[in-house]
Amino acid sequence: MTTATMTNTGVLDLSALSLREANETLQAATEGAFTIVNPGGRHAIACGLEHPVSVTIEGHTGYYCAGMNKNADVTIRGNAGTGLAENIMSGTVRVTGDASQAAGATGHGGLVVIEGNASARCGISMKGVDIVVGGNVGHMSAFMAQAGNLVVLGDAGEDLGDSIYEARLFVRGTVARLGTDCVEKEMRPEHLAFLADILKRAGMDADPRDFRRYGSARTLYHFKIDNAGAY
Amino acid sequence: MTDQSNPPPKAPPRTVPVKSATFDDVTLSEIRRAAATGIYDIRGGGAKRHLPHFDDLLFLGASMSRYPLEGYREKCGTEVVIGARHAKNPIILKTPITIAGMSFGSLSAQAKEALGRGANAAGTSTTTGDGGMTPEEREHSNLLVYQLLPSRYGMNPDDLRKADAIEVVVGQGAKPGGGGMLLGQKISERVAKMRTLPEGIDQRSACRHPDWTGPDDLEIKIQELREITGWRVPIYIKVGASRPYYDVALAVKAGADAVVLDGMQGGTAATQNVFIEHVGIPTLAAIRPAVQALKDLGMHRTVQLIVSGGIRNGADVAKALALGADAVSIGTAALVALGDNDPVWEDEYRALGTTAGAYDDWHEGNDPAGITTQNPALAARLDPVAAGRRLANYLNVMTLELQTIARACGKSHVLNLEPEDLVALTVEAAAMAGVPLAGTSWIPGRPD
Numbered sequence: 001m002t003t004a005t006m007t008n009t010g011v012l013d014l015s016a017l018s019l020r021e022a023n024e025t026l027q028a029a030t031e032g033a034f035t036i037v038n039p040g041g042r043h044a045i046a047c048g049l050e051h052p053v054s055v056t057i058e059g060h061t062g063y064y065c066a067g068m069n070k071n072a073d074v075t076i077r078g079n080a081g082t083g084l085a086e087n088i089m090s091g092t093v094r095v096t097g098d099a100s101q102a103a104g105a106t107g108h109g110g111l112v113v114i115e116g117n118a119s120a121r122c123g124i125s126m127k128g129v130d131i132v133v134g135g136n137v138g139h140m141s142a143f144m145a146q147a148g149n150l151v152v153l154g155d156a157g158e159d160l161g162d163s164i165y166e167a168r169l170f171v172r173g174t175v176a177r178l179g180t181d182c183v184e185k186e187m188r189p190e191h192l193a194f195l196a197d198i199l200k201r202a203g204m205d206a207d208p209r210d211f212r213r214y215g216s217a218r219t220l221y222h223f224k225i226d227n228a229g230a231y
Numbered sequence: 232m233t234d235q236s237n238p239p240p241k242a243p244p245r246t247v248p249v250k251s252a253t254f255d256d257v258t259l260s261e262i263r264r265a266a267a268t269g270i271y272d273i274r275g276g277g278a279k280r281h282l283p284h285f286d287d288l289l290f291l292g293a294s295m296s297r298y299p300l301e302g303y304r305e306k307c308g309t310e311v312v313i314g315a316r317h318a319k320n321p322i323i324l325k326t327p328i329t330i331a332g333m334s335f336g337s338l339s340a341q342a343k344e345a346l347g348r349g350a351n352a353a354g355t356s357t358t359t360g361d362g363g364m365t366p367e368e369r370e371h372s373n374l375l376v377y378q379l380l381p382s383r384y385g386m387n388p389d390d391l392r393k394a395d396a397i398e399v400v401v402g403q404g405a406k407p408g409g410g411g412m413l414l415g416q417k418i419s420e421r422v423a424k425m426r427t428l429p430e431g432i433d434q435r436s437a438c439r440h441p442d443w444t445g446p447d448d449l450e451i452k453i454q455e456l457r458e459i460t461g462w463r464v465p466i467y468i469k470v471g472a473s474r475p476y477y478d479v480a481l482a483v484k485a486g487a488d489a490v491v492l493d494g495m496q497g498g499t500a501a502t503q504n505v506f507i508e509h510v511g512i513p514t515l516a517a518i519r520p521a522v523q524a525l526k527d528l529g530m531h532r533t534v535q536l537i538v539s540g541g542i543r544n545g546a547d548v549a550k551a552l553a554l555g556a557d558a559v560s561i562g563t564a565a566l567v568a569l570g571d572n573d574p575v576w577e578d579e580y581r582a583l584g585t586t587a588g589a590y591d592d593w594h595e596g597n598d599p600a601g602i603t604t605q606n607p608a609l610a611a612r613l614d615p616v617a618a619g620r621r622l623a624n625y626l627n628v629m630t631l632e633l634q635t636i637a638r639a640c641g642k643s644h645v646l647n648l649e650p651e652d653l654v655a656l657t658v659e660a661a662a663m664a665g666v667p668l669a670g671t672s673w674i675p676g677r678p679d
Contacts, residue, residue, distance in 0.1 A: 023458050043451045048388055048459030063448070064455040068388040083442035083452075087386055102442040106383040108427070124441040125383060127427040144437060146427045163435070165428060221432040222415060223270070 014038045019045065026072075029053045041081065046074050052091070066093040069110060085112045088129055101138065104131040107148065113202045120157070123150045126167055132202035142169050143179065151198060153206050161214055169214040170195060172206060183217040261504075272504040273412070275337075275593030275603065276563060277405050277496040277540060282513040284496070284541060285550040287660030288653050289669060292639040300638040307634040308644035311558050313535045314396060314465020314488035317457065321465055321488070322374055322396050324558060325354025326630040327645060328548055331493075331539050331562035332378045332398065332469070334360025336413055336422040337500035337593065338566075339610035340367055341618075342602040345569050347371030348615060349622025353630070358398060358560075360500075361411060361436050363425050364390040371615075376467065379456070381410065381437040384426040388459055397456055398467040399449065399487075401440075401478075404497030404540045407471030407511045411436035412501055414594050419605040446481040453486045467491050472517035472540065473510075479524040483534050491560065492521050494540030498563040500603070501594030514540035514551075516663040519650075522555030531555065532646075545632020552633075553648035554664060568625035569618040570600045 012022045015038035026034060026046055033054040039045055039061050046055050047067035057065070060078040070089045079097035088107040095103075098116035105121065107129025114122075114131070120138035123131050128147045139157035142150050145167035155173035162179025168191070169182070178184075195208035250256065261272065293299035300307060314321040330350050335343050337360060344367055350357045356374035363385015364377055377394030379386065391397065402408060413422075413434040423430040443452045453466050468482040469491035482490045494514025499507065518538055525531040538551045539560035551559050563571075572580075574587040576599035583590070583597060593603035601612035637645045640652045654669040655661035661668040662675035672679075 019458065020462070024461070027461075044455040044458045047455050050388070063451045064442070067455050068391070068459055070388060082448070083455075086442045087383060087388070089387060105442040106386065108387065121441065125437065127383075143441075144435070165432075221429070223412070223433050 009033050010035075012036045014040060014042055014045070019043075023047065026053065026055060039078075043081070046072070049074070049091070060097075069093055079116070080114075084114070085110075085129075088112060098135070103133075104129050107131070109148075111198075111201060113204075117154065123148070123167070126150065130198055132198060132204060134204060136173070139176075140179070142167055142182075145169070149194070149198065151195065151202075151211070153204060161216075163220060164214075164216045166216065170211040171214065172211045175212075175214070178214065181217050181220045182214055185213045185215045187211070187213045273414075273501055273594055274504050274507070274591040275498060275500050275502075276507070276591040277498045278508050278511075278513075279591075280508055282496065282541075283515050283657065283659045283663055284513060285515060285547040287515070287656045288550050288664060288666065289656060290546075290549065290553070290636055290640055290652050291654060293641045298641050300641060300643060302635065302638055305638065306643060307638050308646075309630055309634065311535070311646065313537070313558065314467070316465075316488045316530075316533055317462065317486065318396075318465040318488055319461075319463045320395075322356060322376075324356065324374070326626060327552065327558035327633075328353070328542075328626055328629055329355050329376075329537065329558055329560045330357040330565050331497070331560040332358035332360045332376070332400070333562055333566075334362040334500065335365045335368065336360070336362040336418075336425070336605070337603060339601060339604055339613065340365065341610050341613040341615045342566070342569060343368045344371045344615035345613065345618035345622060346565060347373075347375075348619025349565070349568070349626060350374070352619065352623035353626035355626065356395065361413075362422065363387070364393065365425075369393055378469075381440045382426075383441065384434075384436070391456070392460055394460075394464060396465040396467060396489075397460070398469050398491060399453065399456075400469045401449075401482075402471035402473075402493075403469065403499060404471045404493030404495050404511055404514070405499035406502045406506045407473040408438060409502060409506050409510070410438035411499070412594075414501065414596075422605060446485045449485040465489060467537070469493060471495075471497075472512050472514065475512075475517040476520040476524045479521040479536070480528060483525065483528050483530050487534060489535040489537055489557075490521070490525075491537045491539065492517055492556075493560075494538070496541030497539050498566075513663070514538060514542075515660060518551060518554040518556060519663070519665045525555075532557065545629040545634075546636060548629055548633045549636040549645070549648055550653065552645055553652050554650060557646065564625070565622055566602055568622045569602055570613060570621070571598070571602050573600055576600055 009032045030051040036057045039059045041062045043062035049072035052071045055074045057076045062081040064083040066074040066085045068087045072091045075094045080095045080099045082100045084099045084103040085093040086105045088110045090110040092111045094113040099114045099118045101119040102121045103118045104112040106125045108127045112131045115134040117135035118133045118137045122137040122141040124143045126145045126148045130149045132151045136154035142161045144163045146165040152171045156175045158177040159179035161182030192208045311324045311327040351373045357372040358376040376396040378398045380400045415431045465488035467489040468487040470478045472494045495511035535557035537558045538556040542559045579599035596604045598604040601609045653666040
């Protein structure tokens with residue numbers, strides 16, 4: 001990649017271009033705005049972006065859309081398949097519809113906004129990313145979540161935050177069942193302030209006082225045989 | 232004076248005390264340890280029990296019916312290309328002996344540097360581990376394979392693009408189907424930061440990847456990795472040896488450029504002893520089914536097979552290649568070459584309740600040799616330049632041994648070694664390797 005600015009603004013039609021051609025164009029651009037049409041549920045669209053480009057995808061995407069994103073802002077006007085924005089480092093990825101399982105998995109930073117629902121394992125092994133879900137999240141969401149914030153405006157499925165480390169979980173609706181070592185925690189002023197800020201950034205209209213906070217009880221941080229039933 | 236006609240009574244003859252083969256001393260000690268501590272035994276390394284292995288095979292040198300090559304004069308090639316199936320920039324190894332994945336965290340920074348230095352000198356590759364890529368190991372390894380593990384600790388696209396190859400780790404031979412645990416005493420400030428975890432806590436590694444399930448998903452995952460890296464670098468899939476025929480076939484289906492097949496003698500940084508010794512199959516038993524899968528798919532020598540688990544010398548390498556592998560990986564042996572389990576530290580091993588050659592509590596971080604530790608004082612004992620030189624020497628010796636055997640079998644390249652060059656010393660090895668029992672034409676399980 002050269003350091004020279006490569007600006008482009010245009011429409012990438014995936015019914016005419018190969019995925020490689022489209023991704024090469026996006027990855028090479030250092031700024032600009034692009035629209036992808038006819039995504040047709042293809043996998044790995046707009047993955048590996050490094051620069052502050054803006055990408056709008058008109059339609060549904062397959063697996064790993066915007067995977068490992070850095071700096072770019074990617075919006076999917078539709079639904080997203082498995083592993084949306086997996087391992088995101090920075091930037092913003094937004095889905096106007098629903099997201100399949102493992103959305104935001106292992107993400108290190110940035111913001112993932114799912115305006116609809118997210119399926120199972122949303123935020124699995126998250127490492128610093130902020131994820132905001134307008135609807136519900138499926139079972140085992142935030143499994144082994146290490147750092148970052150998962151904000152759910154709807155309900156959470158079973159085993160939320162199982163084996164969680166230091167990530168923070170905020171749920172406005174019901175939690176079907178908390179996972180092992182995940183407990184409800186006090187909502188302090190700094191948490192309310194954080195929620196107000198991230199909800200604003202995510203474009204979500206909700207009152208922070210309606211949320212409850214969950215996190216790690218930290219009983220699994222050191223192996224103890226008396227905890228064997230929890231493993 | 233003794234009355235000879237009435238000698239004092241003698242104790243009757245007694246049977247020598249017999250210890251049970253089933254409940255031997257090791258078994259008894261483990262029962263007592265488990266009863267006292269309430270926790271299973273965790274250790275490093277691979278299977279220690281006796282297993283059918285490469286020692287159970289012999290080469291048939293050239294004779295009347297075969298023509299050998301002249302040692303030291305006639306060329307015997309060792310260069311191997313890995314990953315030309317899809318990658319624009321395949322890996323070119325000067326010797327088919329690579330360094331297996333071992334993490335910074337489980338190993339000291341000095342040990343990682345030494346591995347890189349040794350591999351560079353020998354013209355081969357090193358591999359990262361669970362914990363990401365350190366700048367030092369990238370700097371000191373000309374050819375660096377970057378592992379994508381279930382934990383994704385330290386995974387980022389910048390390092391992904393710096394890698395010369397990517398290895399998707401599905402499993403490893405010491406624990407097929409198992410995750411990992413790095414105990415808190417090895418989670419230093421730097422290790423914790425790389426893994427985004429609090430310092431000093433036990434760090435669990437998942438056994439399944441977070442964003443794909445099964446080979447159909449993996450095929451898509453590999454497509455993503457190729458898109459992020461511009462289809463430049465090879466992508467390996469590493470599996471622990473358990474069902475090698477199907478695992479290799481599915482890896483090929485998923486789009487792998489190379490398959491790394493790790494037998495149960497392959498080491499781990501830390502796993503339950505019961506897992507290491509009772510799950511998975513020996514390296515010897517895994518190779519032929521894996522090769523058969525590649526042949527059935529028309530992919531032998533197109534998708535490279537890299538075999539690991541108990542490789543110790545050039546003869547082991549030659550036997551793996553003759554059975555159909557394209558290259559091997561070493562981990563435990565490389566650590567020994569650096570200085571692991573060296574008797575020079577015997578007093579300290581004894582203080583730890585063990586002895587040189589048996590030390591396997593790598594997870595505890597007290598390695599006297601300064602290799603499997605994050606203790607700065609211990610790690611400073613390892614001179615990365617000198618240790619790297621030892622590793623290079625060892626790799627060069629293995630390569631020379633490999634060439635010696637290949638020439639004796641009349642091969643101008645080590646990849647020309649073939650099963651026909653081998654016989655087995657035991658019925659078990661003959662059946663596993665699919666070569667005749669020595670002195671016979673009998674391959675157990677094959678029709679005459």
